[in-house]
Amino acid sequence: MTKYITSERLPELWARLADRGPLYLPVNEGTAVAFRAWEEGKEVNLEAVNSTVSPKEIFLPAWETYLKFERAGKKLALAPADANGLARPVTAFGLRPCDLRAIELLDLVFVEQDPPDELYTRRRKNTTIVALACSQPDPFCFCTAFGIEPTDAPGADVLAWKTGNRLFMEARTPRGEDWLEENSRLLQEAEGVEKPPPVESADFGLALEGLPENLKGRFEDPIWDQIYRSCLGCGICTYICPTCYCFDIQDYGHQEQGERFRCWDSCQFSHYTLTAGGNNPRPTRKERVRNRFLHKLQFYPERYEEFGCVGCGRCLRSCPVGIDMVSVIRALGGETVAR
Amino acid sequence: MSTALGKTGEVPVNGASPEKERWTPLIVAFCCNWCSYAGGDLAGTSRMDYPANVKVIRMPCSSRINPLFILRAFQRGADGVLVAGCHPGDCHYTSGNYYVRRNLSLFRRLLEFSGIEPERFQVSWISASEGDKFAGVMQSLTEEIKALGPNGKWRDSRWQSVE
C-alpha cells in the first residue's frame, strides 16, 4: 500500500499523530537537529542528513526514572515509575535507513537476550517507525560501506520518501498498514508504482571484509599509541552515536525515599570502568579509545556477526579532533587502495 | 520540615490566599564561625526574634564557601541563600573575606545572568557583637524572599520537601 501527502498538509499530520501518542521527529534546535516529541511551534526538519544526535533517544532516553522507593518503618515500598512512551502508542518519524539499522543492532543487545530489557522492549513494541529514504547523502555519510541502501529501510513499518512536493509512504509491515489506514483521511492514494530515486553515499574506499579477523591479536598494536594521542576524552562520539548503548544505574534521594534511574554512560569516561577500591582496568584514554573502536569493528562482529557501525557519519562531523571511524579504519589498514 | 511559621519549601497557590500568607521561605545561611555565627548566638541568648525558617550552617570562614554549596541549596529546596562573614578587615584569617568578596560578587552576577532574581542570593558582614544586625538581616531577607515567592528556578524536578 502506497499513499502520499503534500508538504503543506504535513502540520495536520503531525497534529493528528501527536494526538494519538508521542510523535518523535527531527526538529531544529538552533543549528543542531535532534529527535523530539512534536508539539505546536517545533520546527520540523525532514531535510537534515543526519540529525546531530541520533534517534536512539526514542528507545533509550538519556535518562529515565524507572523505580520509586519509600521507607515506611521497617518496610520498603517499591513502585515502578511512569515512564514516557511506555503506555501510549508512539510514532517515530523520519529515521534514516542507517539509524534504523542501528536500532536493529540495539535490538540484538536489548531485545534478543534472556531476559530482554523491559523498558527498551516495551518502547520498541509500542512504536511505529516511519523511515525516511535519503535523497541527498551528506559528505560524511558512508552507510554504503556497511551495505546499507540509503533509499531502503527493511526494518521499518513504513518507508517514506520525498519526490517534489509529495511525501510518499509505503507500508512494509501489518502495523505499517494499520498506521497508514488510521491516517488515511489525510493521505491520498498514489497512482501507479512509485519508488524512491536511487542514491549512493560515499564509502571512503573502505574495505571491511576480513577486518574483524584482521584485528584479532592486534590489541597491543603500536598503532593505538598514535590513534588515541589527540583524544580529548570527551563523550561526544558515544553520545551522538546511534549504536552506542552503554548506561549506568544510579539512585536519587535520601534514606527515606528516592528513585532509581538509568542514564547514558560512555566508555570514554575514566569512571566508566572504575571499580570499588580504585582499580581501573582502562586507566588512560588509550585503552578507552581502543575499546570503542574494537567494540564496533571486532567484538560486535564476533558476537553478533554484524559490524557495530552503520556509517551515519556523525563522529566524522562532530569529533573535535578528527578521531573518527573512517580515519581509524584507515589507520588499521581497512582500505582498498593505499593512499 | 515544619516550623512555627508553617511548612517550608512548599509551593503555595498563586495570588493572595491563606496558603500564601502561611508560606514561609526556606533560607539557608552559611555563617562564619568567628563572627556571624556568634552573632546569631548573641541574637538567640538576647532573646531577639528572627524567623525560624532560616537554616544556619556553620563555616570556618566565609571564604570556605564553594559556589557549589549555593547551587546545591537552590537545587534542593532553598528559596534564598545568605553568606555571612566578618566585616572586611576583621577576618579571623586576615584576608579570607576579601577574597570571597570578589568571588561571590562575580558569582552573584553570574546567578543573575542565569535568570535567578539576585535578591535570592545575598552576602552580609555581621560581627559577633551584632546580634541585632543578625536578627534584622534574617528578618528582612525572609520578607524579601516572601515577596518574591517560592523559587522554582534550577530546582531539581525530583526534589521533594521532607515532611
Place this chain on the structure above:
Amino acid sequence: MAERRINNMEKIRTAVAQDLLSGRIDLLLGWEKGLYWWQSRPLFARNSEDLQRLTWDSFCVANLSGYLQEELKENKKIGILLKGCDSRALNRLVQDQMVDRERVVAYGLPCPGLLDPRLLKQEAGLELTALGIEEGEDRVTLTGTKGKSIAREELLLEKCRRCHHPDPVGCDQLLLPPVGSREDRSRFHQVTRLEEIPAEERFAYWSSQFERCLRCYACREACPCCSCRECFVEQEEPRWLGKAHENSENFIYHLTRAFHSAGRCVECGECQRVCPVELPLMELSSKIIKDINELYGEYQAGLDTEQDPPLLTYQPDDPAAFVE
C-alpha cells in the same frame, strides 16, 4: 596568494624541523589535514615523515596547549605551534604552574582568524565537497560558485570574530609576520544583549539551552584552562553532581564549569566550538570576564604573566556586587 601560503608552510616546516630533527624537542604539537579540506586536526610529530603532514591553514582550530600537561609526562621537551589564543592558554597554564615553560618551545603563528565551514556552505549554497576556496588578503573567493568573493571577517568562526589578540604572546619565536591587534572587535555584544532582557526570559533562554546538553563534557575536556587533576564532576565524596541529565544538574555543571575558569579563561572559544549541540557556552565565560573588568579592573588572562589573576588577589576597598 596560494604561493605565499606554500612559502609560509615551508618556513614553518623548516623552523620546526631543525629543532625536532636535532633533538632540541622530542615532540612537535601541530596540525594535519583531516578527512576533508575544511577539516584540520591535531598532529603529534616525532620525525621527518610526520612533519610532511604538518599543516597551517584556516581550519587549524584545535587549541593544542591543553595537551602539554599530559605529554610532558612522557617527553622532556615539546615544541608547540600556537595561535594568539593558544599562546595565552599556554601562558596561563605556566602562571598556574601546571606547565613548566622551560620544557616548552613555543612557535607563534599570527592568525588571520579561522574560517567557519558552516558559513562557507551557507554562502556558497553548495555542499562543501563541490566547493573550494582561495584566500586573498581580506577576502575569500569561493571556487565552484562562479567566483563569489566575500570579506574574510564575515566567514570567521564565532570565536575568531571576538578575538582581540591574533598575534601570539610570549612565544620563543614568531614564524610569520604579525597581523596586528584587533581591539576594534566587540567581545561582549551577546552578553550585553542577554543582560538586557528580563530575568524571566533569560531563565527561559538558558533553560532551553541547558536542556539540550548531552553531558559529554567536551567543553571541559577541550578547555585548555580546565587543568584540575580531578574535576568536581567526578568527585565522589562529596558527590557534587548527579549523572541524570536533569536540567538543574546540567545548570550546576555549566555554571560551575564557567565559574571555575573565572580569571583563567583566555577566550579561545574551544568550549563552544566543540559542543556537538552548539550551546552558547562562551557567553557564560564572557559574562564573568566582563564583570571582572567592570568591578576589579581590566584583565585578559594569559597576556601578562606578571599580573595577578583577579581572583587570587584583592584590594581592601574593592567594590562588591551585593549590599554589604
